Amino acid sequence: MMVQSPVATVVILDFGAQYSQLIARRVREACVYSELLPHDTPWSEIARRNPAAVILTGGPESTLAPNALGVDPRLWQAGVPVLGICYGMQLIARDLGGALVESTHREFGPAALRLLGASPLVDGVPEQSRAWMSHGDTVEQAPPGFTVLASTASCKVAAFGDPDRRIYGVQFHPEVAHTEAGRQIISNFLHGVAAIPATWQMESFVERAIGEIRAQVGAGRVICALSGGVDSAVAATLVARAIGERLTCIFVDTGLLRKGEARDVMHAFRDILHLNVIKVDAEERFLARLAGVIDPEEKRIRIGHEFIAIFEEESLKLPDIAWLVQGTLYPDVIESKTPGSKAGHKIKSHHNVGGLPETMALKLVEPLRSLFKDEVREAGRVLGLPEAIVERQPFPGPGLAVRVLGEVTAERLKTVRAADAIVTSEIEAATLAPRPWQYFAVLTPLQSVGVMGDGRTYANLVAIRAITSEDGMTADWARLPHELLERISTRIVNEVPGINRIAYDVTSKPPATVEWE
Ligand code: XMP
Numbered sequence: 008m009m010v011q012s013p014v015a016t017v018v019i020l021d022f023g024a025q026y027s028q029l030i031a032r033r034v035r036e037a038c039v040y041s042e043l044l045p046h047d048t049p050w051s052e053i054a055r056r057n058p059a060a061v062i063l064t065g066g067p068e069s070t071l072a073p074n075a076l077g078v079d080p081r082l083w084q085a086g087v088p089v090l091g092i093c094y095g096m097q098l099i100a101r102d103l104g105g106a107l108v109e110s111t112h113r114e115f116g117p118a119a120l121r122l123l124g125a126s127p128l129v130d131g132v133p134e135q136s137r138a139w140m141s142h143g144d145t146v147e148q149a150p151p152g153f154t155v156l157a158s159t160a161s162c163k164v165a166a167f168g169d170p171d172r173r174i175y176g177v178q179f180h181p182e183v184a185h186t187e188a189g190r191q192i193i194s195n196f197l198h199g200v201a202a203i204p205a206t207w208q209m210e211s212f213v214e215r216a217i218g219e220i221r222a223q224v225g226a227g228r229v230i231c232a233l234s235g236g237v238d239s240a241v242a243a244t245l246v247a248r249a250i251g252e253r254l255t256c257i258f259v260d261t262g263l264l265r266k267g268e269a270r271d272v273m274h275a276f277r278d279i280l281h282l283n284v285i286k287v288d289a290e291e292r293f294l295a296r297l298a299g300v301i302d303p304e305e306k307r308i309r310i311g312h313e314f315i316a317i318f319e320e321e322s323l324k325l326p327d328i329a330w331l332v333q334g335t336l337y338p339d340v341i342e343s344k345t346p347g348s349k350a351g352h353k354i355k356s357h358h359n360v361g362g363l364p365e366t367m368a369l370k371l372v373e374p375l376r377s378l379f380k381d382e383v384r385e386a387g388r389v390l391g392l393p394e395a396i397v398e399r400q401p402f403p404g405p406g407l408a409v410r411v412l413g414e415v416t417a418e419r420l421k422t423v424r425a426a427d428a429i430v431t432s433e434i435e436a437a438t439l440a441p442r443p444w445q446y447f448a449v450l451t452p453l454q455s456v457g458v459m460g461d462g463r464t465y466a467n468l469v470a471i472r473a474i475t476s477e478d479g480m481t482a483d484w485a486r487l488p489h490e491l492l493e494r495i496s497t498r499i500v501n502e503v504p505g506i507n508r509i510a511y512d513v514t515s516k517p518p519a520t521v522e523w524e
Pocket of ligand 1: 401403445524
C-alpha cells in the first residue's frame with residue numbers, strides 16, 4: 008500500500024457562526040486542508056491533528072456573557088499560529104488580557120477599513136478597503152504584546168496581532184465576498200504568518216482517499232447505489248479505483264428519470280468509468296406502487312420504500328457484501344456537531360440513494376466525508392468523470408414523480424419528459440449570466456381552454472421553474488429573458504401533445520420550495 012504523506016491541517020474551531028463553513032472553504036481555496044471542529048474540542052483532540060494553524064470563528068453570543076463559549080486554554084500556550092475572527096478575536100482579547108466593551112447596538116454591514124501599520128497579516132492590503140462587519144461587543148484595548156493593525160470609523164481595534172506569538176484577530180469577516188481584502192488576509196495568515204505551503208490539491212486528496220479506502224475495507228466486498236448524481240458517481244469511482252472488481256454498483260432505473268438519462272448514466276458508468284454496474288429496470292414496479300397516489304408525501308414515502316426493497320433484493324443476490332458506499336458530504340457531517348444547529352421542521356421526506364439501507368447491517372465507506380460539493384465536482388474531474396455527470400444539476404431522488412402533480416402514469420411521465428427536454432435544451436443553448444442553478448418543467452393537473460388552429464382545446468398547464476441558488480436551501484427565481492421564455496413556451500405547446508398553456512414560476516424559496524411537491 009502507498010505511504011501517505013501527512014497533510015498540513017488548519018483546525019477551525021466553530022462558535023456557531025453563520026459563516027463557519029465559508030471559512031473552511033476559503034482555507035481550502037487557498038490550497039490548505041481545513042477541518043471544522045466544535046469550539047470546546049479538547050486540546051489533546053486538536054493536537055492529534057498536528058494543526059499548522061488554528062482559526063476561531065465568529066459566533067452569535069457575547070464573550071462577556073456568563074458561561075460564554077471558550078476554548079481549551081492550552082491553545083494559548085501551544086505555539087500554534089491563531090487567527091480569531093469576530094467572536095474569535097474578542098476571545099483572544101478576553102483570554103490574553105485585552106479590554107472589551109459591551110455593545111449598546113450591533114454593527115452590521117460594510118465599513119471602511121483603514122490600515123494603521125505594516126504586518127504580515129495585512130501585506131498587500133490597500134490602505135483603505137471595504138470590510139463586512141457583523142458584531143455586538145468590541146475590543147477597546149489590545150492585549151499586552153499586541154499591535155493594533157486596522158480600524159474603522161466605529162471600531163478602533165478592527166485588527167490586531169502579536170507577531171512573536173503569531174496570534175492575530177480581525178473584527179470583520181474576511182471570509183465573506185463583501186470584504187474586499189478578505190482572501191488576501193486569509194492567504195496572508197496561512198502562507199505568510201503560519202508558513203503553510205499551498206499544497207492541498209484534489210490530486211493529493213484522490214490519491215490519499217484511494218489508499219484510505221484500501222486500508223479500510225481490506226479484502227472485503229463493497230456495494231454502492233448509483234443515482235446518476237455527482238456524489239454517488241465520485242464516491243463509487245474512488246472506491247473502484249481502490250478495490251476494482253470487488254465493488255458492485257446497483258443502478259435502479261425507476262422509470263422516473265428524465266429523457267435519455269438512464270441510457271446516458273449507464274453509458275458513463277459502464278463504458279467510460281468501467282464500473283461494475285447492475286442495472287435494474289423497475290419502472291413497472293414504481294408505477295404500480297404509485298397508481299392512484301396523489302399526495303406528495305405519500306409518493307415520496309412509497310418511492311423511498313420501493314427503492315430500499317429493490318436495493319436489498321439485489322444485494323442479497325451478491326455473496327459476502329460487508330460494506331456500503333455512501334456519498335456523505337462534509338456539510339452533512341458538521342451539521343450535527345455545530346453548536347446551535349437544530350433539526351428543523353420536516354417540509355419534505357427527502358429521498359437520497361446515499362442515505363438508504365439502515366437495516367442491512369453493512370459497514371459504511373464514506374470517501375467524500377471531508378469534501379464540500381464543489382470539491383466533489385473537482386474530484387470528479389480529476390477522476391475523469393464526464394462533464395455531464397460532474398456538472399449535473401441537482402435532481403430529486405423521487406425524480407419526475409414530484410414534477411408530475413397528481414397521479415403518476417406512464418403517459419403523464421412521457422408528457423413532462425418531453426416538456427422538460429425542451430426547457431433544458433433551450434436554457435442550455437442560451438448564453439445566460441448567471442446560469443440558473445436548476446431548471447425544469449412541472450406538469451400540473453390544471454386544465455384550461457385554448458384555441459389551436461380553428462378548434463377549441465381543453466388541455467393541461469405546464470409550469471417552468473428556473474432558479475438561482477448556491478445550495479438549494481434558499482433560491483430566487485431566475486430572471487430569464489422574455490425571448491427565451493417565449494421560445495420554450497411556443498415549442499412546448501406545439502411539440503408536446505396535451506399541453507395548451509405555459510406558466511413561469513416567479514416564487515422564491517422561501518416561501519415556495521424548489522420542487523412543486
Ligand atoms: P426543495 O423542493 O426541498 O428542494 O426546496 C431543494 C433541493 O433539493 C432537491 N430535492 C431533493 N434531492 N432527494 C434529493 O436528493 C429528494 O427527495 C429531493 N427533493 C428535492 C431539489 O431538486 C432542490 O435542488
